[in-house]
Amino acid sequence: MSLNITYKFFLLVFSLFLGVTQAQEIQVLDQESGQPIFNVAVFNADKSKATVTDFDGKCDISAFERQERITFKHLGYITYKVTKNHLRKIGSKALLAPNAQQLEEVVMSVSRWEQQKKDVPQKITTVSAAAVSFTNPQTSADLLQSTGQVFVQKSQLGGGSPMIRGFATNRLLIAVDGVRMNNAIFRGGNLQNVISIDPFSIKNTEVVFGPGSVIYGSDAIGGVMNFYTKGPEVSSLDSLKVKGAAGYRFASANMEHTGHGEISLSKGKWGAFSSVSFSDFDDLTMGTRGPDSYLREQYAARVNGEDVLLVNDTPEKQLPTGYDQLNLMQKIAFHPSNRWQFDLGAYYSETSDYARYDRLIRPNTTGDGLRNAEWYYGPQQWFMGNLQAYNKARGRFYDAFKLTAAYQNFQESRHSRRFGNDERHNNFENVDALSINLDFENKRMKNFRWYYGGEFLYNKISSNGYAENIETGAAQGIASRYPDGSRWESSALYFNSEYKAQPNLSLLGGVRYSHVWINTRFDTTYYPFPFTEEKLSTGALTGSLGLSWFPKADLQFTLNGSTGFRAPNIDDMGKVFDSEPGAVVVPNPALKPEYAYNVEFGVRKNFGDVLTLRGAAYYTYLVDALVRRDYTFNGEDEIWYDGELSQVQAIQNAANAFVYGFEFGLDAYLNENLTLKGNLTLTEGEEKDKDGTHVPGRHVAPTFGDFHVIWRNQRVKADLFVNYNGEIPFDDLAPSERSKAYIYAQDANGNPYSPSWTTLNLRSQWLFANHLKVSATLENITNERYRTYSSGIVAPGANLILGVDYVF
Template identity: 65%
Template sequence: MQKTILIVVLLLCYGARGQEIIILDEEDHQPLANVIVYNVDKSKTALSDFDGVCNLSQFDDNERITFRHIGYQLARATKENVVKKGMLYMVHNAEQLDEVIMSISKWEQQRKDIPQKIAVINAPSIAFAAPQTSADLLNNSGKVFVQKSQLGGGSPMIRGFATNRLLISIDGVRMNNAIFRSGNVQNIISLDPFTVRSTEVIFGPGSVIYGSDAIGGVMNFYTKKPQFSQRDSLYISGNANYRFAAANNENTLHVDFNLGKKKWAFLSSLSYNHFGDLRMGSNGPKSYLRDMYVVTKNGEDLIEQSKNAKIQHPTGYEQINLMQKIAYKPNNNWNVDLGLFYSETSDFARFDRLIRPSKDGEGLRSAEWYYGPQKWFMGNLQFYQNGIRKFYDGLKITAAYQNFKESRSDRGFQDITMYTTQENVDALSVNVDFENKRMGNFRLYYGSEFVYNNIGSQGSKLNLVENRILPSASRYPDGSTWQTLAGYISGELKAKPNFTLSSGLRYSHVWIDADFDNNFYAFPFQNADLSTGALTGSLGFSWFPKTDLQLTLNGSTGFRAPNIDDIGKIFDSEPGAVVVPNADLEPEYAYNIEMGIQKNFKNRTTFKGAAFYTYLVDALVRRDYQFNGEIEIDYNGEMSRVQAVQNAAMAYVYGFEFGADVFLTEKLSLVSNLTVTKGEEEEDDGSHSPGRHVAPIFGDIHMVWKNYKLKTDLFVNYNGRISHGDMAFSEKKKTYIYAQDANGNPYSPSWYTLNLRSQYQIAPSLKVMLHLENITDQRYRSYSSGIVAPGINLILGAGFAF
């Protein structure tokens, strides 16, 4: 009798287990928790657990059931069919208005309540595009323009602003430091794209939350989190990836490993990249070819003709990225997260400086010009508390330390002296952020921030004949400091179910202390002691006059306080010009207004549009200057025109951004983006010149087909032309990076590329990819870039999850 009962129990258990299915995201095959399952009259319901597992035993075999999850299309099937497969894949909605956004307030907000334009790039999209660097990650979105001076770089442009007028944030910590320059920066490549789980790009000023530098936009990178175990047993998972790209012989290896208990979780990540010299395309301007370069033989510089002029030598480099995350959850009200990041590159050439012609136009100006190893370390400790308290419901305390190391070395052709500057920046920051959501339909966010930067800078010159190193002028005042203290408050009021009002204020104060070394230059001042502040604000609304129509309007201000790069830098900005310090600077200030519209047609087609206008006053720009009454001084052995950063201009930028997401069938969709930007800045004589960082018209059109195993994307990228008359004055001088029009003047030609990406899921744990980029082998150079883009490029990759 007991044996019979045992058999019956086992059969019942087996039968119940046979009623279970797993529900997965159709793009990344990750389990979906909290999927609601119900029958026609909703008399029976079920819910998927953390692992995406859902028990359907209460439903009849022929009963038609519905699967619902926020942000996904409804899925319907009979129980019998879905149980046979054992799994169900759910597809994202055309536009996820219920998507949660972190960037605007540093707390979770629904996207539909936010008046600013935000682009979200999620982990599946990043994995499918397989970017080489985080700069390429942004470029692949089709919404951010990226300039490249060399292969080891990438400088985003957003709404006519770039470099130190854009802010980069990683897990809530600002990466911008006191030596971020107005010229192109490559710090963004320090972040490993394999570790990014989501990127949120704010278009327009974000100074209320992020302070100085957030004039044109904010790029927030959120890295992957350690996963806790939902059971008593140890949870183990991980990923291994390999990627090869033919255009620069890239070889990339990545591995990450997760260990999770109920209260502790650990995530370790390692990536290694090897990039060779980049090959350009075959069809385009001949002036882009790398037909000669400098070699040094027996201590003598010689011009050598290139055997293959499409190979851009030298551009290759190596990089390693490490990440360690530790998470501790003592109870439901507290979380403690520690993130450790380290990135290091090899030396890499600044390619645009190596192709500058000599004064006679017959040779090359530089024999060597390279950045030393770019090193970045960040330790980020965050405490998070939730639960009802007297003045808040959520508290975040973020303390971070970063260290940046970089150097520059350059030597003129047949010059026996190599000039080197080395920089070391220590950056400390503390953020305290509060959330209060207990006041009915009003949510309040407030907090404070303190940032401190200490800059170390050394200069030297190496005599190659005597092999002797002597001190030289440093790039920045050694031992200088930059610090800011700020407080902010912002609120979100849901005045009606279809109308949300948002506003905020922030006051930031900035201090600079820099002592100048007169051993090499007779500065007309001994130090720069700056103390300045700025008040910024925002006001906007999101309105749904109909459930499928959204209108937004937002006004905001932004500012950028002078940093050490503005006040204390000495460097050669261009052939025959040198930038010198200027201690008399004030913050630049931006006023911005933007309007947006979004229309959803039956949850299958979404059209989006935004128009913006930004006015910048007291703009910090490089202009001709006098140093001790002289308009020219000797710099590294050459008489050079004196320039300095000054509050000498105003500028304005305006434009339009369009997007469309169309689900043609359940498997076929169309995605398109278009950005049009125009802008001008004031020159010394009162005339106006096109803005230097105003990108050409750019956009893309994607045709995407996918099922639960295969995803393919056939797409076109395109950039418009910038004629000679529409180029910034400073760009016209860079004749060596531009094509020539019929009149022999430099200009930036239009271009397009045809591309194909594909990814196949061989098994739930194994996927492979094959991409073919620039199929027609176009030879093109993105606007203001020193390096020519890749020609036809075969990319192969594989990923294994365990």
Template identity: 65%
Template structure:
């Protein structure tokens, strides 16, 4: 009897052992089986291949032998049989992005082949983000080499694209517009509210995107897509996640991140938390002495004192903290319906506006401000989306996206040896509803159409505090309290494949905008009681993507964009620069942009890929800050100072044109080279016919990357370069800020050229554990990117460690 039982046990164990040799290879995103995956050991003496169901017999391999999984469409993956067993005998592979076959969503809000799009679009995927390991999402954009980023302070980052910035660019997170009614023409830092650890990919549209995104999308659109919860492809609950840590020496950064995913077949949840701690930023050793922070203000024994900085390269104060939280739920009862809920939260500590703290006083003997800091920047978004796919008379897909956002920001300033601190606090509540349809059944015509409604309400308060007595009294608010901005729009976009190698894309959108603001004359005797603006805008685009040969792509696109005046344009009261104050102007109209661009892409035998684009944009009725009469007065008192009066006006037109070049060379399987070059020129002409350089036209910038990689290691030695902007090419508004610029031989401010040499690497220690090591600005250059207040980091050692489970 015992021998029979023993034989039975041996049989069962042997059967289990044989069964355990069969594994399943699945697509990490869809859960579908992957066919024809090549499986082999290091010596390639043992091989296997997955079948139609993704099944593969790996019994030929030993338990701890390194096994490689390879497919032309997927990232190479290496593991052991023991590790596969611990993961339930399943392997999940990530798709490898291929430029021409890549799917993008930013142009229509539905999946389209990138090769069919006539506009220039750049995608930054999760693998690239993990490798560059950025501190903020502003750095994520800058690391791409395609976007120029300005920083007024460490807690900042204002992208510039094709000569436009701030409220002429549109930010979108998971398809929801982030721009609100108080996005300003000055530099904004809202992009840092997006946690780079949660970004799955970013798509950047270059040029107007108003047909889909409406107002503000004049220079481009930056669409951030965060990670989606992942379903389980088994009957049991699956749990996975990541933990990361990063350190940077230039500002003693300490960052910790953790995320976890719970998945069943029909529902899944994703949670993410990140904490950043940044100390004061240290600049480089070699560069203009004007950038050094020789003195700063301290309050000692109740008195403001100008003190010597022990380390003039340390930018005191510039550090801050930040927390980010993301919670997502998804429910998919069947293949037709999908329900997604996302909750996003970001909050910073107080952080100094560094460029205001280095501004000298009127006689140049000291500093103008004792304090100038932003209160916590807070952002919350709740986003609920319902997607239905399936055949219908009018659509093949419909998507309803509703979102609520709350923004909070504040400004606090106090002049040197003045006990009064002026504070303004702004809160914006934003509601949005988008209904988007996809129809792909009309022969070779694919239609995208939909409607959008947006509502913003702005609450703004002002106060002044005597820091000696703690007495608080009301003062003028920055914006009209309780003002509203809303818009309703409809659009249609069509993609027509005229021939297999020729695709035509065209679209139209009409937007109606309402602005209502009531002005309180408690602190200022406004010559008007309200701003009641109703305006409309029609925008369109047409372009084509043509492959005259399989290895050559030609694109051309013409488009229009617009920006409707918002609450910041119409109702703001603030000090724009020393001795000037901006006041409300209710008599504004939208500004319009007309753009044309041509793109070329040539592939030389998959060894060299060359890409180029040239464009020209004409902006009319441009909303710009100019001198103004306020109730007949050219000067008024603001925050205790007699100031020149200015206002936002439709008082200019602008011409922006440029060239963008990219190259990718593949020498061997391990060695490659990539480079980017962007040249932009821009002229702004006011109503009097006077020309000046456009403010947000970036200098020539370029990068060159020499990359070596294998299955476990990736290393990148690269050079970043920025060209000079001479005094005569500086915008007039920039000439009025000489304290952030170097001084030329004639004593005038200018932005010098600069370069940095850098090294970046990532090592996959195990399938679960990875490390990154970067050394930025190896030669310790002291440089300040154009229009920035804070000086860039000196030599910066960045260490990172990540663990996946």
């Protein structure tokens, strides 16, 4: 009996000893990403005991007493205090929350090299992988919209066209890992290309507001959206290191089912990263409280070989809007030494067919039916192969250089058929795009840091079309959307510099010269063009100069002046008879670049590390704006096209334009758990034709903003927030928007307008066992029925989003 008691006593003591021993080593992790944090200072109240975490976020705290209060401090995180005894109870893990107050954040999109965000005079918004995980966006367009600072238009569910400071589409530049996605057929109408980027694969996103032409050339007038994707973590360990993640998401408004998986392998000098995502979206359901004119009360269907109108039993369901999408990414990294790095990436995205919803709800000329029985995009496919060589060995004229070579292929198609007509028109486009960038960094001079480089771009367009009888299968050729075989080329040299005039004053400036060539050949088989070939050779010089000044440590002023340009592309010069509502757009070879002149002023004030206020004001003037205006074709201002007498229009350098606005933001850190965040954007703008006519700008978004109340602890994060959009009255609608009255509500006078709207939303995320995250979001809690400005599709009604992510 005594032996048994002795044994149990010994076992109890041993167990307690083992528990205490295991508790001596703790690990410090990022609360949002679950990743270990290196170099965290760990100390007691009088700092008589101190240590730091290693590369795995681990440290030994055996020197601390059980009830002693331990402080964890890191520059990029909110300071955390806890007792050693409590650490043992919660699994010997300390979770630190990122500190958004820090100005030491590094950005790359302004110079292609790492710079301190606080030294950059332009406004930049960043979105981390942890923020993406928390907001859980369906597409990268939704990711941009979640910032509260980028307005997004949607013509259909499979879409998302960002608007920044009164500019959109081909006046904004999209880049992936530093490679421009914009190609020679990016149009002035709304674009869906941003949805090709998988939000699950994003490491961080940087949105640069205002012209970015010095670094990115043509198209970067209103801003730059640069998506940096995840990759392998190459280590020097000889053993194989494996990391990965898997996730699933469901959304009730469109019955979304999305699955994602990724895995990272590293051994020695090699690393590999693989990512795959698949999403299936059903038809989108709108809210119940709002204009009845938004309801989908009838839709076209094919019954017994004839088009008929059917009554929609559930008019809140937008038929048809569903589609699916596949995203793949593979990266391989080879780092043979501390000086050399080689990174190879392959990206692929493909959608199914998806309906152009705004064209399917357009009424016919008599108003008693629908104009189109079919209007859909074929699969949108995007492939990119990207090879980057990086060398940081100091040369005579540089400290480091990067060579980036990329090939991209874009495939898209349009398919339309009039109601009651058996003939479907099909147009197919294919773009092959090559790019080479050589970027140098030199920071050998005392207070100067230089960046310079060159770029070459080449696009070739294949375009064809045919009409088919859906009953007999008979087919015949029709005019292609673009001149088949057209070429667009650009070469550029740029120089950028950063001067640290004083510890609290930084100056940034740069200049770029770009030259663009276009070669098109028009086919006169279907239309008697007054020209058969057109060539364009034009250059553009752009520059920027700005400063970032801290008169006090808690006060920052920024001032920046810059120019931007957009050279005509194939869509501007050579679009062959594209039908618009009530009009037909024809080619115009007599085009030249448009130029933007921009100035912006910003201020940021920190009140005792509790409240931060931000503000910015800007003004942009656009000269020789490329706009769609009335035109003539062979002397006629109206022609019959697709069975309808249509007004002839073309893209022309027919206007100047101005845009100005104000942007405000706040971050309030009330305590370790409670945070307030908000954004508000006000934009105004007009186009002035050279005949003196003034019209509202088409891409000037309404006043919009958001306000968030965020609560978090070590395991839970919750965000109660409001999204707001202001009204655009009839008088402020652009003429092209007034012609699309069927997507707008009616005011008291029967005129189309865009009503204001507000939604209440709740987002939450739970972290379990440091590896498993569960999220739940309820969007549009009050089930509002609203349509964002210029959008064809109505936004989701009450929407429950559930997600689960496992990291290993």
